[in-house]
Amino acid sequence: MQGTLQARIQQLVAEGILSGRFRRGEKLPSTRALARHLGISRITVTLAYTELLANDYLTARGRSGYYVSDNAPEPPDFRPVAARSDRVNWDAALPRRYAGGPAFDMERPPDWASYRYPFIYGQTDPALFDHANWRLCAMQALGAKNFDALTQDQFDADDPELVRFIAQQTLPRRGIHARPDEILITLGAQNALWLATQLLAVRRRVAVETPGYPALRQLLAQSDSEVHAVPVDDEGLPPDLVPEGTRVIFTTPSHQCPTSATLPRARREALLTRAADLDAVIVEDDYEFEMAYLDAPSPALKSLDEDGRVIYVGSFSKSLFPGLRLGYLVGAAPFIREARALRASVLRHPPGHVQRTAAQFLSLGHYDALVRRIGRALAARRDVMERAIASHGLEVAGKGAHGGSSLWMRAPEDTDTRALGLALRRESVLIEPGAPFFSGRDVPHRFYRLGYSSIPSDRIDEGIARIATAIAGHSPSA
Template identity: 85%
Template sequence: MAIPVETFHLAPRAQGTLQARIQQMVAQGILSGRFRRGEKLPSTRALARHLGVSRITVTLAYTELLANDYLTSRGRSGYYVSENAPASPRFEAPAPRVETVDWDSVLARRYAGGPAFDMGRPPDWASYRFPFIYGQTDPSLFDHANWRLCAMQALGTKNFNALTQDQFDADDPELVRFIAHHTLPRRGILARPDEILITMGAQNALWLAVQLLTVKRAVAVEDPCYPALRQLLAQAGSRVAPVAVDDHGLRPEAVPDETRVIFTTPSHQCPTSATLPLARREALLARAAALGAVVVEDDYEFEMAYLDAPAPALKSLDEDGRVIYVGSFSKSLFPGLRLGYLVGSPPFIREARALRASVLRHPPGHIQRTAAQFLSLGHYDALVRRIGRALAARRAVMEAAVARHGLEVAGKGAHGGSSLWMRAPDAVDTQALAFALRSQSVLIEPGSPFFAGPEVPRQFYRLGYSSIPSDRIAEGIARIAAAL
């Protein structure tokens, strides 16, 4: 029996090439049981005409399905569903289960149920017309073509070992070499391979640092700061002292005397975007030395210094190995990459490597090699320059619109960045404001999650401009002003 050609429809939003989408359409029909073994498929000519594609595209799709034993060819008769075609396993619906385990008593530690840090970002944020959110990739700026080429190279036979082998606790030498010889020197940092560890993004790097340095110890953090850092420290049982920041970032003299570890974001303070001046950087290192403390430097957004050259990294001023440096490619490439790195003295990196190996061995080899190819071929630097030009243009539009509507800017990066830290009138709860603005297709990030303590300021909010085109900014700001 022949399968009617009208049965076949290409999903309009499906990803991939036409050939891949046709393969997927046929394979799913077989796996779902709609196309049965022995049934004849439409001819390549008939299916091509029905779908509005070239005949060679359908022929190539059928050929691939033939090679994978989904289809079989019978001389001049055509293509049929193979008798050996894979089939989805059939599972009976499970019987209702009555839970008898008292999980409240069984769980030794809890991680869920803490503060939610979606920062006003719903899963469908890209469907909003005015997404003033931070840290998401603008597909119009990303270099899809060259990333795809680098990924294909990383999947080739030349890179077979990097792709397939379990390296235990080792990192991709090409990626480490690029970081050591190119990325870090631009921040004034000289490091050997045994002082570098690849991580699953900055979040993983911070987790490693917290586990190794802060368990049940006195820790100083900026206030406001990255909310997930406070959550990591709470899980480790650290004694956290929030240190209020001002227009120039962390104040070294305010770090408490008992502090053993200091966390800071000196390049673009999170979330205020303040940049720590050189004098304060030197004072912070002196304060840490006097306390016998170490400093964890999250070099947040240093690549986005498009207005002026970035200030030297704190690690570049470190003469006694006191600074642990956290870097990431996830923000400048795309958040889903989850690729970052730690830089520190060999004893620290040795322990961090062992801890990482006990949890996840190493980041996926093909991801590391793809990134290494993208970086070493110069695509990364070109991408960062393109993003910097776009952000500079968007920032100019943002600042003009904010000034025109009389909105108050509480902080903006002197060197660049991708957001403005804003302050609403004191009576405004920006959590409620953010919720109300969603009905107008506007997304903003409430500021209260960035602050420590039970009584936090409610009037701050952050406006990111990395994910919104310039021509929509003015109207979006107008809607925010009207809501205020």
């Protein structure tokens, strides 16, 4: 059980009633006796009982004490269930499969936080997050003033305060100007990419980056898209390699995933020209633009778009926390109208209280303060990472010029970083093997990614040393 002592006692009693351990009319221990038994203050028990009285789980009978209320929930009468056999042929019943694939090959252990050297990407450091102000904003969002935004089914509408902040504050920093009818709130960038894929890429020829985001390839495979993987170089996606007949181009121009390369201005303009020649739409995944702490971020590709052919995907997952699952799509009004209708057919809209809490957090300035604090911490960790990597002789294959929270690494030839990663787990070290990022059959296995958002600076050097030792032990000569 979690929470305060009062909440834990309240939970203990409620669960006892719900499970049938305490029956209607049964007398509970007195506050004095329970406090003495648990070794806690009597007032703590009294407050817990008072809350249970208010919720009609308990009733007080004068000087007699506390009893389980006659109105308390009655535990269900579960009868023994006869053993059953599954007679459904699921191989035949499931015409389409979604489990497995490259994204699932990258699953980190659920207890990743217990590892001493977690070089994993995309997780939040609890030491950096602004718990106090987020809690205050959540309480405000739950208040009577925001009751409608919290409780009503808005059908396909989004929180106007959150949309307004994105339009007036977030997007202009990327050089983007959009009206409210050109913005859609999503359940993170993954949901935004799914919407874009369903609307634009079903049974069409699309171009993606390799290495690139593995989950995007899964979405495209589910959409029966004809996928052409375009190899990236040190400057990102080469526009001249986008093949003829391409209808949709998926790209990560600000921080290429996973190499962190940034597409130069000339290439951005060339990509827009290439898309215009092909009459193609570009989906720009700007998943990490807030993590530009070394230099000002480049203007978004969308900011250079004069034809309305760029669909922009943004997210608060990296700058706030992944579990928030809050992102947004920006595009021409006809596209957003269809995306809104498609979203409504699946989930209506992201939860109202989540949107309003985020809107409060952003509008009160807490978000900007958090981004600056995270940027300073990541800059310090990156400096430690680079010095440790140089000291232990590891090779960097790609790093963002503007910042980011990971480094793309290259191990010696013939190194299998998946086997390396499994071996490192025994040393309490987590890395991300690079093979799932690549398309095709003959993929290289020597690359890996090191994130540094979740590991304290004072553990980085030892963690890098363990990686170097493991690589030396896995080399062909060894």
